[in-house]
Every structure is written in C-alpha cells, then in structure tokens.
Amino acid sequence: MSPQSEEAVVLDGITVRYGKGGSAVTAVEDVSLTVRAGEFVVLVGPSGCGKTTLLRIVAGFERATSGTGVVQGAPAAPGRGTGIVFQQPRLFPWRTVGGNIGFALARHGVPRAERPARIASLLDRVGLGGTAGRRTWELSGGQQQRVAIARALAAEPQVLLMDEPFAALDALTRERLQEEVRALAASLGTTVLFVTHSAEEAVLLGTRVLVMAADPGRIVAEVDVDLTRDSATDPAALRGSAEFARLRGELADIMREAATAA
Known part of the structure; x- marks a missing residue:
C-alpha cells in the first residue's frame, strides 16, 4: 500500500x-x-x-x-x-465467494497465480476463512456483507x-x-x-x-x-x-x- x-x-x-x-x-x-x-x-x-x-x-x-x-x-x-461497501452486498450470485473477491483482484491487476493466497488472506481478515469455494447464496446476510467488505479491501484501498x-x-x-x-x-x-x-x-x-x-x-x-x-x-x-x-x-x-x- x-x-x-x-x-x-x-x-x-x-x-x-x-x-x-x-x-x-x-x-x-x-x-x-x-x-x-x-x-x-x-x-x-x-x-x-x-x-x-x-x-x-x-x-x-x-x-x-x-x-x-x-x-x-x-x-x-x-x-x-478507494473501496466502497453498499447497504446491500451486491455480490455476483453466479460466482463463488472466492470468485467475487478474485474479480476485484483481477480488475486491479493482481496476477492470477497470486490471487488464491490473497483471497484466503482477505477472508481470514473478515472471519470467513475456508469459505472461498462456497456459493454466495449459501451464506447468511451478515456473511455476505463480510464478503463485500473483503472485496472492497481487495485493492488495499487507502x-x-x-x-x-x-x-x-x-x-x-x-x-x-x-x-x-x-x-x-x-x-x-x-x-x-x-x-x-x-x-x-x-x-x-x-x-x-x-x-x-x-x-x-x-x-x-x-x-x-x-x-x-x-x-x-x-x-x-x-x-x-x-x-x-x-x-x-x-x-x-x-x-x-x-x-x-x-
């Protein structure tokens, strides 16, 4: 950063x-x-x-x-x-939890090989370690909002x-x-x-x-x-x-x- x-x-x-x-x-x-x-x-x-x-x-x-x-x-x-988190999570339902965060990492130029480790680290930060492979609709509302926060943090916003x-x-x-x-x-x-x-x-x-x-x-x-x-x-x-x-x-x-x- x-x-x-x-x-x-x-x-x-x-x-x-x-x-x-x-x-x-x-x-x-x-x-x-x-x-x-x-x-x-x-x-x-x-x-x-x-x-x-x-x-x-x-x-x-x-x-x-x-x-x-x-x-x-x-x-x-x-x-x-800048990163932004809205009132609703606004996650992509066709992507996994990790896929949602990976999309943000890709947009900010993070090499594909580095993304799995970055995704795992971000999910750990918001207390959702081990959920990268799950579908967003399998999560509670609070968990979905945590994913949205992790996605916002993916680009390490100031x-x-x-x-x-x-x-x-x-x-x-x-x-x-x-x-x-x-x-x-x-x-x-x-x-x-x-x-x-x-x-x-x-x-x-x-x-x-x-x-x-x-x-x-x-x-x-x-x-x-x-x-x-x-x-x-x-x-x-x-x-x-x-x-x-x-x-x-x-x-x-x-x-x-x-x-x-x-």
Missing part, C-alpha cells in the same frame, strides 16, 4: 444540482470537509440530506455541479485508492467508503460487524468515511461525526468522539459507559435539530 497523504479526502465547496431552470433541485450546497489519513469519519443526518451523494463524489461515481473533490492528492475518480452497510442486518449481526470493521480499519490504518442514520453507531465507530441537514444538504455540526478504543477495549463496556451515553445523547439531540432545520 502506498503512503497516505496527511489529508486523505478533501471536498471544497461541493454543490450538486439535478435538473435545470425552475425545476432544478439542489441535493447539496457548498459542502466542504477534510478527512485526515487514518480517521474514521461518520456522516449522519435525515434521509435526502446528501450523505450518499457526497460518498458518490468521493468515489468518483458522480460529478459535482461546482466545487472540487480530491482523494489522496488527486481528483476523485473511480478506483483511485480510503474505504461505507454507505449504511449494516442497515439491513439483524441487531446481533450488526453489532458484531461494527466491531469487526472498527478493529479492521484500525489495524490496517484505513481512512473510513461512513454513512449511517444511527447516533449509537456513529459514536461507536467514528472518531469524528459530521451532522447534515436537508433542503439543501449541508453540514451543520461536528462532534469529536474521544473514546478509548483499542484491542483491549471491551465493546460491551464501551457501550455501557457514561461517556458513551453522553455522546450518544448529545449527537441524537443535534440530529433531531438538524432534521427540523430549514
């Missing part, structure tokens, strides 16, 4: 409008943000405030009407040091974009994957930009939370999350701590205000 710049993601004055004339809709307006290398930044806010739009700008899937997006010192573009990746999962699986993603990002030094509607999830995962409001989409608040989270931290103890409860409550209040902001 190539060295990261100090500023992994920089959005400057991003405005996105759809349509023309009187029927034009402004999805986001004059949004600027910076994500430093190794940060886990969470975007929260009501539906329609532009969280996913900003992720698509960073991924290079969409162009801003005005403003600039820079990832690792270069203009945002598909595959430029920036990982996650768009409500656990929203469709049951509570127990969601909690387990939250811990796995947080620990994995920390161990790899990956920069993460994560979208969620949940104040609890934002505080649990993020080192910094950006709150958005809608009509038009814009950032209205920032909350720093200063919690001790290392390999020795008990997730249950963290969730049950007074500081966690305080931050979750503070963020929830800000989110409620943002949801009603004009």
Whole structure:
C-alpha cells in the first residue's frame, strides 16, 4: 500500500444540482470537509440530506455541479485508492465467494497465480476463512456483507467508503460487524468515511461525526468522539459507559435539530 497523504479526502465547496431552470433541485450546497489519513469519519443526518451523494463524489461515481473533490492528492475518480461497501452486498450470485473477491483482484491487476493466497488472506481478515469455494447464496446476510467488505479491501484501498452497510442486518449481526470493521480499519490504518442514520453507531465507530441537514444538504455540526478504543477495549463496556451515553445523547439531540432545520 502506498503512503497516505496527511489529508486523505478533501471536498471544497461541493454543490450538486439535478435538473435545470425552475425545476432544478439542489441535493447539496457548498459542502466542504477534510478527512485526515487514518480517521474514521461518520456522516449522519435525515434521509435526502446528501450523505450518499457526497460518498458518490468521493468515489468518483458522480460529478459535482461546482466545487472540487480530491482523494489522496488527486481528483476523485473511480478506483483511485478507494473501496466502497453498499447497504446491500451486491455480490455476483453466479460466482463463488472466492470468485467475487478474485474479480476485484483481477480488475486491479493482481496476477492470477497470486490471487488464491490473497483471497484466503482477505477472508481470514473478515472471519470467513475456508469459505472461498462456497456459493454466495449459501451464506447468511451478515456473511455476505463480510464478503463485500473483503472485496472492497481487495485493492488495499487507502480510503474505504461505507454507505449504511449494516442497515439491513439483524441487531446481533450488526453489532458484531461494527466491531469487526472498527478493529479492521484500525489495524490496517484505513481512512473510513461512513454513512449511517444511527447516533449509537456513529459514536461507536467514528472518531469524528459530521451532522447534515436537508433542503439543501449541508453540514451543520461536528462532534469529536474521544473514546478509548483499542484491542483491549471491551465493546460491551464501551457501550455501557457514561461517556458513551453522553455522546450518544448529545449527537441524537443535534440530529433531531438538524432534521427540523430549514
């Protein structure tokens, strides 16, 4: 993996409008943000405030009407040091688990002879060792999402974009994957930009939370999350701590205000 710049993601004055004339809709307006290398930044806010739009700008899937997006010192573009995980796994059902990851490795120029070892290593990272030969439809929803995460990590992205990746999962699986993603990002030094509607999830995962409001989409608040989270931290103890409860409550209040902001 190539060295990261100090500023992994920089959005400057991003405005996105759809349509023309009187029927034009402004999805986001004059949004600027910076994500430093190794940060886990969470975007929260009501539906329609532009969280996913900003992720698509960073991924290079969409162009801003005005403003600039820079990832690792270069203009945002598909595959430029970024990996993305969607709300649904979006796996290829006709491919095996290993085949899905192998497809991503092939697209990024990994020689065929090296792929089996890389696939095994990636599956081990997400707790699915030994499943390379299985069909995706044989896996549970949580396991499929782990495969999607492994596929996103296949190109060793410097920036990982996650768009409500656990929203469709049951509570127990969601909690387990939250811990796995947080620990994995920390161990790899990956920069993460994560979208969620949940104040609890934002505080649990993020080192910094950006709150958005809608009509038009814009950032209205920032909350720093200063919690001790290392390999020795008990997730249950963290969730049950007074500081966690305080931050979750503070963020929830800000989110409620943002949801009603004009």
